[in-house]
Amino acid sequence: MKDSQILSFAKDTIKNEAAAIAQLENFLTQDFPKAVNCIYHSKGRVVITGIGKSAIIAQKIVATLNSTGTPAIFMHAADAIHGDLGNIQKDDVVICISKSGNTPEIKVLVPLIKNFNNKLIGLTGNKDSFLGQQADFVLNAYIEQEACPNNLAPTTSTTAQLVIGDALAVSLLHLKGFSSKDFAKYHPGGALGKKLYLRVADITAQNNLPQVAPNSKISDVIVEISEKMLGATAVIEKGDILGIITDGDIRRMLQKSQDINQLTARDIMGEAPKTIDNQALALEAKNMLEHFGISQLIATEKGSYKGIVHLHNLIKEGII
Incomplete structure (x- = not known):
């Protein structure tokens, strides 16, 4: 089979699913805000x-709701009628997902849920189905045709279900006023979590604290930068930050001066260095480094020097 044919199949699939998703907004009724509320x-x-495949989509929607502050659990429809109905508690809201809304398991399960007096939301591609008729609120995920050429394998239909699930989660997120700080509570791991909670202080606490006096010899400055391994040192006098010297400053000095023995830290330091509060998010440090096109920031807390945060620190932490 030619590559062009494979690309054609892929493009047709994407077009099919994109067209179906675009139609979903036309199927939204007042049942949607009622279900959200x-x-x-x-x-x-x-x-x-x-x-089946709807169960897999259900698990993804559960994960999305949990991560955005709406407690949710998954219950397989087949297992539900063999004991797992005990998962449903008095005040729970049940969402039942089924493309046809008429599968044998759904026809058995729905009356049992109704007997518990729990509110039932039906997410189905057939609003006139058994599920559609029995549900308190119906979310219509109708599609004209699957991307599968035989119109059999759940493809476009499951994508539609997923989008409706995302619409539910995002709507609830807005109602709850769910912020990035709240999001961080549920995503403490990985690079995403670090962007939301890692602070500059968490980085500077692990780094060395390079500093020299303004009258320090250049040889001492070079040793300090080399030993502390942050590519820079702060110039400090009586607790005040006078400037910063980077390894770039050292290279430029060597290109310009033949006799470095007569120079001091004050002679080559950069004045008014860029600083960041030690309690700021590391993500803010990343944004500042990118904005100013530099590699280091001096971290301060209530005016006191707390250390240096380097571009490499942020790379190591996965912020960049």
Whole structure:
């Protein structure tokens, strides 16, 4: 098979799914805000159930809701009718996902959920189905055709379900006033979490504290920069920050001066160095380094010198 044919299949799939997703907004009714408010005002969790590929989508929606502050659990529809109905608590809201809305498991499960008096949200591609008729609120995920050429394998339909799930999660996020600080609580690991909670102080606490006096010899400055391994040193006098000397300053000095023995730190330091509060987010340090096109920032706290944060620190932490 030619590469051009494979590319054609891929493009057709993307076009099919994109067109279906674009149509979803036309299927939104007042049931959508009612469903969102039902979840928002509920004192319980969101229990999401489905079978087959819909069950996989259910698990993803559960993960999205949990990560944005709405407690949710997954319950497989087949397992539910064999004991897992015990997962559903009094104040829980149940979302049942099914493309057809008429599968045998759904027809058995839905009446049982209704008997518990829990609110039921049906996410289905057939609003006139058994699920659509029994649900308190119906979220219409109708598609004309699967991307599968045989119109059988769940492709476009599961994408539509996923998008409706995202719309639910984002709507709830807005209602809750869920902020980046809240997001950080649920994502403490990895680079994403670090961008939301890692502070400059967490970095400077691990670094050396390079500093020299303004009258220090250049040889002493070079040793300080080399030993502290941050590519720079602060110039400090009586606790005040007078300037900064970087390894770039050293190189430029060597190019210009033949006799470095007569020079002191004050002669080559950069005055008014860029500083950042030690309690600022490391992400803010990244933004400042990029904005000014520099590699180091001096960290301060209430005017006191706390250290240097280097570009390499941020790379190591995954901020960059």
